Amino acid sequence: MDWQGQKLAEQLMQILLLAFAVVAFATGYISGSFQMMVLIYAVGVVLTTLVTVPNWPFFNRHPLKWLDPSEAEKHPKPQEAVSAKKKPAKNSSTPTQEAS
């Protein structure tokens, strides 16, 4: 699931659940049946689960566009200064390993 898909899934989940809750409460209150309200809401929760929980293809319509590996070769990271500082630390640990 891509970034846009995640946002869509969350919004869909909240809107669907709220809509089903409103419909369920209204129907239950008007028909005077608490059982009806719970039943409609249960169906709504199951439907929302089916829509938003599995990784459906429509959540993957905006894939990340990674740079081509050749781009990285053209612009190598300036790592010289960092690796130079790390090396002495590694060297200091090696003698103890040799001693043991």
Place this chain on the structure above:
Amino acid sequence: MHSFGYRANALLTFAVTILALMCAMASISDNFNHPSPSAHVEVLNINWFQKQSKGNDEVSMQLNISADLQSLFTWNTKQVFVFVAAEYETPKNSLNQISLWDGIIPSREHAKFWIHTSNKYHFIDQGSNLRGKEFNLTLHWHVMPKTGKMFADKIVMSGYRLPEEYR
């Protein structure tokens, strides 16, 4: 929202939160119901009236109870518990309540009833105060909702005077 488990967890949490909210609203909606119940309890006959060996007065009587409690039922009502109590005053206690009969009404269809019965529970005074005593008959009810707040109320009805002599 990045994984199956995370989405399932978020959905379940939100769904249960909304369900709790709906239950709270259902309980609040009970306040819009203004019931107008009616009841009538009549003492038809005193079966016997005696002093127990321990010294307490005991009465057995025939009761005729009729009530229409249909307006107490809303969409959020599980059942209604109803009981008839005799209430009277003695020198020692300003209020004595003795339950004579009770019942559970499971639905609106059973809320309009008429029953002819002797007192289900013993009418015993803690002492010897019942001769010539006038008592009120009171119909109490407790509305038990499916979710939320419980309601209770009562109707006080005209009284009855017990005879001056044991019989």
